[in-house]
Amino acid sequence: MTSEPSIEPLPPTDPTDPAALPLFAALPARPGRVRGDFSIRPAVVGPAALEDARRRRLAMHHPPTTTAASGVSAETPVDWELVRAFRTVVAGRLTAALGGDWHKGSADDAPATPRRAVDLDRDEQERYGWAVIHDVLKEHTADVVNAGSGDAWTSAEQTQMAQAVFDAVFRLGRLQPLIDDDRAENIFILGHDRVLLQLVDGSRIQVDPVADSDDELIDFLRFLANRSESNPRPFSESTPRLHLKLDGGARLAATAWVTSSPTVVIRRHRHKVDTLAAWVDRGCMTPACADFLAAAVRGKWSIVVAGPMSAGKTTLMRALCAEIPRDEVLGTFETEYELFLRETGRHDIVVDWEARPGMGEIGADGRAAGAFDLDEALNDSFRFALDRQIVGEIRGREVWTMIKAMESGTGSLSTTHAAGAEVAIRKLVTCAMEAGGHVTRELALEKLAGCLEVIVQLNRRVVAMPDGSQQLRRWVSEVVVVEAGEREKGYALTHLFGPSSTGPARASGLMSERCKDLTVDGFDLGLYQGEADGRGWPT
Template identity: 30%
Template sequence: MSHPWETGDFVPDTPAAVAANGAGRRVAAGWAAIDAGTVAEIRGRVAERLEHDGPFTAFANSPQGRARAARHVEDEVSGWVRRQAERGVPPPTVETERALTRAVMAGLSGLGPLEQLLARDDVENIHIHGCDRVFLELADGLLQRWPHPVAESDEALVEMLTSVFAHQGQTSREFSRAHPLGNLRLPGGGPLGARLGALIEVVDRPRVAIRRHRLSHTTLDDLVEHRTLDETLAQFLAAAVRAGCNILVTGGPSAGKTTTLRALCHAIPATQHVITVEDDYELGLHIDTDLDLVTPMEARLANAEGVGEITLDDLLKQALRQSPHRVIVGEVRGGEITAMLRGLGNGAAGGMCTLHARSAGVAFDRIASLGMLGTPPLSVEAASAWTASAIDLIVHVVKVDDTDAAGRPHRRRFVTEVLEVGPVGDAGRPDATRLYSRPLPGTGAAPVFAPTSELAARVAAAGFEPTRLATVWEAQ
């Protein structure tokens, strides 16, 4: 079985192709001259040149390395074209040359046809259920079946994944029958890369889920434009960030927590030292932001020998020794919640984090549950006390999938709740004032209650005049 990029079955979506054939379709256009042998030959030549430059796998782990590899590929493809011409073969089209270049780069990365899918801006998630069952979850919520296999067989798919885990991550990792679960950040898919999760042995066929970090630059103004929140709420949250409020962003899977957190971070004063702590680089504040001082920290799994692991807990403890103005945690999922609460409550104002939760109010129970996973475990009472002292606001986001007037899939994301966190109350958990809430299903949040005088004074000092909402608050 040949891959589509080897046989001419499709070309990447171009404006002309999309206009003629419809978005998401592929058409044959001059790829027939490219076969597996040609790709393998050029890939081998490039690999030799890369080995001469330095470690062959280094190109996948840095922009400089990939740029060097791309130059070598272009040189070798040009040489192949010249050799074809010397044999009397008609010159290929420009698109064929580009296709060959992409195929060789994909072969070098070890991702093969996945490289083509990662390059599509409209793809949000890639689901692979065996070599020949591939589904694309698009940005508008549409689930699209990809008609081409990503490997010749399930065994070939596992071999490809084994190579990816060995060469693409920060450290070489084993992915095998003995280690059938794997997670990895891929360099492709945009400035922030993509996150890959893979399973074998514990499932019927190899299963792979790849999440592309599509939105590398998002501001609160962008969220207003997409109706995730209204302008007044955006300005209130921006003032809260400037005022140094500690903010927790909650929501379900793919609800837009990281995007919302990234937008909030754009309101941080440019002169402050910001440390980001993440499992995988998703925020990208060190890549695309107006902040001058950003220290990005990324957790690291153990290598194939089981050594070298660096956890979020390790990074959070180190972050507090780096003299930060703010510590931003991408997401907490376990016992590192205790280090996160310590970090937000240690006096360094303006920390932010994301957390999986069904609603803003449920976040208190989630924090208490995760605290019990810490070392040593954090009691429910202690978790409540730490939460009350460490967090000022909880912002909850939801994802809504429906259809537009024409019946086409339509995915929307809303901020539906904003809570002000108060001291521990009689119930033994933090009191909360609901500042914003969603009045109707499928809508964003609207103001409900006034903030405490302390919070009102803080946001006023940061440029947001609370009297703008006085008519709403006074009506309560």
């Protein structure tokens, strides 16, 4: 018969001792959110973690699934627990061989033997990483076969696993196959377990999850937000939104804590380099419209591209910027990099500013320490000998940055969300009034009417085809010239092209006298009039 465990009595307390008062008693633990354990750079763990992952893999039966990138059935899906274990081993070996900062090195020539990270550039690190990954997988295969605990991988399975480990160590992990999928235009992540691809034809398909829990997804987003050495961004319960550019140029927008589950939307830029001629070839714009817009850009007219979400506004901005003479010195001002003018090689000098939200304490002015906004960037830019100032997307108070750039006479370009050209003006006025009570509607209208010269409106629609498929179409639906108007309205619009709700806007024949001045910049009046008369463009 076993005896009950004895309970030691608590030592008596001295009533004169202040530490015995309830005030100094330890508080009980409070329940709360448990932080996820996801990390792209985990602590180095020994073979035990890999052995645990192997046992779990053997104990689980995985039915065939469909891979996101290929859309075909795969006999063996990727085991992400095993990938994480391999990632730990590979990261540990890279750290041992190259030092703790192996992901930050730079150099010009590939090494014949391993060197410290400071001697290696990104490509060299990745080549060395591939060698380590292949060694680790080869050792794993030998261990599995020698132990008789499973079958050796096929060549295809080993290639698949090697790519997954490489993506986990060097790139975007489970998100990378979606970013690499050329069929996808938008990626919707609605919680960790519901991921949809919106394809280029406008249809949507569901693909495999990108994380095993919402906490893991949030921790991965935090890693993305903080890994930029030049412009890290906060993402926390106090800052529940995240906007940034991913490696390769895709745009990520994410939110958590203020939605029922972490939500991410990634926009893949399919046309990072584009031209107005390509818009004509794709049936999105008429030749006369392209001719006019090219002349307006060369003539340094200020232009706003408006349209609904995913209508191609940024893509058209790149095409318009391609008309800027190569020798002009350009300055771009964006909340998140999207134009990539510096990467296209079309211009000799591009100075690209990006806003920084700040990650420090909130000061007396209501701004976080370290914040840097577009207005500050524009003020600095006047010392950079720029020929042209280009402000990116206008969503709020940055409209004042756009107005300042347009008033400087450099021929600025911007984009905004609006359902029509005239609606775009009202939207910009509203954005301007967000700056404070000192900005009246009359002041905002006066500023816009005095500096904005052209609005290019885009439209989009998913069209059902006779064969049952569908096609996503985008087109320029109207082009208007903005001028000062009667006092009551504050502006006057001339529809140079369109409007059109079904296809590319055609020349209207209603030409503002100012447009004739663009003939010195290449505007072909004959082409415009011919299109207005129904010649030269199919109906």
